[in-house]
Amino acid sequence: MRLVVLGGGESGVGTAILGKKKGYDVFVSDFGKIKDNYREVLSINGIKWEDEKHTEELILNADVVMKSPGIPDKAPIVKKLVEKGISVISEIEFAIQFTKAMTIGITGSNGKTTTTLLTYHLLKQGGLNVGLGGNIGKSFAWQVAEDKHDVYVLELSSFQLDGIINYKPHIAIITNLSPDHLDRYNYDYNLYIASKFRITMNQDENDYLIVDYDDVEITKWLQNNTTKANVIPFSILKELENGGSIKEENLNNYINNELFTMPINELALEGKHNIKNAMAATAVAQLMKIRKQTIRESLSNFQGAEHRLEKVLKIQGVQYINDSKATNVNATFFALDSMTTPTVWIVGGVDKGNDYDELMSLVREKVKGIVCLGIDNQKLFNTFENVVDVMVETTSMTEAVKIAEKIAEKGDTVLLSPCCASFDLFENYEDRGRQFKNAVHNL
Template sequence: MKRLAILGAGESGLGAAMLAGQKGYAVFVSDSGQISATRKAEMERLDISFEEGKHSEEKILNADLIIKSPGISPKTELVAKASLAGIPIIDELEFAFGYTKGKVIAITGTNGKTTTTLLTYHLLKEAGLDVGLAGNVGKSWAAQLLEGDHAWWVIECSSFQIDGFVDFRPSVAILCNITPDHLDRYEYKIDQYIDSKFGIFKNMTSADQAILFAEDALTKEGLKANTIHASKLWISAWGAQQAGAWTDGDTLTYDVSGKSVQVPVDTLSIKGKHNLLNALCAGSAALIAGVTDVDLMLGFRTFKNAPHRMELIREVNGVKFINDSKGTNVEATVYALASYENPLIWIAGGVDKGNDYSVLSSLAGEKVKSLICLGKDNEKLKKAFTSIISDIRETRDIAEAVAWGHELGEPGDVVLLSPACASFDLFKNYEDRGTQFRVAVEKLKPKAIA
């Protein structure tokens, strides 16, 4: 019996343990932190061995295979020892891939990948295709395979997950874009981060389809050092492509799989220039999978985006409150600011990841009338915009930030939470930050009309 050690008892770790147990592995789950009571009860029910609060090296280094949580760096001492010992170390997605007969649409990118993943899944599902959703969004792929397979799987892949791929091969792979992010994981070398993203294509053949953004500078850099054997489709906001999809701002045009389809932009339920690119990517993948032009348009009309991503919470006294808590890097916030013509009251801040705020200067100067800094250390953020935005204030209380937005807002304004930073100084994660924003907005009472 093969011995399998799983590092991390989160969603993906537990799912991998459950699938591995069914497939006859001797499974041992190890988590350096505390495991939730629900997950411990599930492992006890399934007779899966586990430990918490430590990693027992003698057990882990005795394994034939290790599946590690994507969040664990390959440079940690235990993982490095396992690697030197010649033990294969993979990701849950790599493990699950070995037990599916379905075709995979894999989606990565620094920004837009969650929206593109959810939209692609929605388009296929609404068109009646047999499709599942997994990866960096939704439930563990491995756990879902215990319940059954699908003809198609739409999988969101982070760079950390891609780093654990060995045989994972999508039929369709989308690279939305590349901008600097998570560089602390890649020795602060952008080339390493680019190579990680391009790893999604490494096992593809000429029978497969790769979808890339024609105007993305770092994608072009990646093509110089990485060979893609799949057929390439290009999406563009600038002009027509020989094979792919593009937009002129009024219409989405697809020339994909022998199909020529046009979709009016005003039929999309999601707004903003960045979402046009997401729709070009998702629509291209859907057409490849066999979705018809009619079902494509119907799917675009009925799609609802994920929480915490350009999410309208409420309108109070003519002021819209938008939750973009998932905007955890500068480029995501560029897209958010660019999506509105209205005057903005911008709530930003958190854990700075080496941000270059200069790319926001032009948009902020043009659109932002007030900046509310929400974080423990706001000095870098304030310094970047002091000469650009006349009204800058700071707080560690999200309810106070929302109250200020309500106070400052005039009819037609937008109060936008788009932090451009990670959330871990004041919140558990971006979901917690977005949820607290929503609660605070929902508690607002309309101003009395004079």
């Protein structure tokens, strides 16, 4: 059996290693450049690879192709594979056939990283032999090849879900839905929503689907479609008989006739959206029979995700916050919503069709100055120029942070929450976040 892996990053190399171990004839092809550390791993494992090209005769003879999530369906090589009827799947779909481990799959437009890390933390503290993978950390396929875990918590993007056929998580979470990556879905929001709900398509009566009941699109989908899974809702707006809700400043999770309760002010993570993330993660812990005391302790000592509302430093009474992972309007909405002091907002990058009007009321209420950080900031200027007192354009992180420092006064917050992708000036959102933290430390 010939396995061709498109993309020589973390998921590609992990898949190649698992494929080799299972006796496939493996070939890795990357249209970009494969990083040195991955080249080395492939060579040590005797796996053939190429980069900066796709050689068709070495690819179109595949029995199965694993496509890395970053490669769009409209890539010419992918189209040719589909025309030939060759199965093109995601890393998750390839790896799941080689493990008996239970998986918890987590998707959504925002909050999925935090919810994934929090769920992993709860299960690990509860003594389970648990792995973390998917869109985060070490490749799932790579971990399956080493076969070390009984349970995996997987962060799944819509792109990974597009490439599943038989994959079925025992517990699935959809944190929320908002328009994101629409460039990959022909600018059709419904196609993107359908992608997210693929997470539940193979689930049966023994499985669980945990969803945000305050989310309009999620509730609409559930009214118009069916899932065999047991649906567990959570909400911060309404009281629910079953699932997660708020009562008298307590987080209440009522699951399988068991009530878990905890004061909201004891949660380690701040902000309304994090109450929801906590409800979803707690539901998983309850289903996995983790002791209530352990859940409480874990929720109160959890350290959040890097680049997600991460407090960097307080300098001369000004708090600097790194929210580089906010690559869409909805994520930045959460960030601005959780600000309690006058804010200098650093924003900009590659716009994925953003509608900034949704942020207007928050900007009016909380933002005193805007520092644009991107190649093209025209749309931001058109929207906010008359709303804030100061608006400045910059093209480097160091400059952006220095200007933000000048605008900010004691008691203010400087928030990097770009609302956009990072590819115009940075490698990725991690690079952008690290540069921000370095610039703050150098003030």
